[in-house]
Amino acid sequence: MIDEIEPKYSNYLCFTVSLRTNRLMPRYDRWSLKQEETIQLVRTLRKDGLGYRKIAHHLNENGLTTQKGKKWGGNSVYSVLKRHKEREERLEFINREYEPEWGKMEVRWEKN
Numbered sequence: 001m002i003d004e005i006e007p008k009y010s011n012y013l014c015f016t017v018s019l020r021t022n023r024l025m026p027r028y029d030r031w032s033l034k035q036e037e038t039i040q041l042v043r044t045l046r047k048d049g050l051g052y053r054k055i056a057h058h059l060n061e062n063g064l065t066t067q068k069g070k071k072w073g074g075n076s077v078y079s080v081l082k083r084h085k086e087r088e089e090r091l092e093f094i095n096r097e098y099e100p101e102w103g104k105m106e107v108r109w110e111k112n
Helices: 033-047 052-061 074-094
Strands: 009-014 106-111
Touching: 033 052, 033 074, 052 074
Parallel strands: none
Antiparallel strands: 009 106
């Protein structure tokens, strides 16, 4: 008699939702004021057409030093510009928004 009361089939609504996020990446977006001023000067000089060695020579003539207090060289100017570009790309990637993706919805009938 109990078998007659219980339904023999149950229905379920099945679907999937996929959500992408970049919010789990560590944030390294804080530079000191001196670093920011130096990178802006280096970028301006580079846009004006100066090479890495000439930029380093210009910075050394004006008494600017690297973060560690050393003189500038062509390699250090290149590295600073490269790291700045990577930083901008990373911040752009972190701030990118994604739409959630909904899978196909279906009703399933399953036997108990």
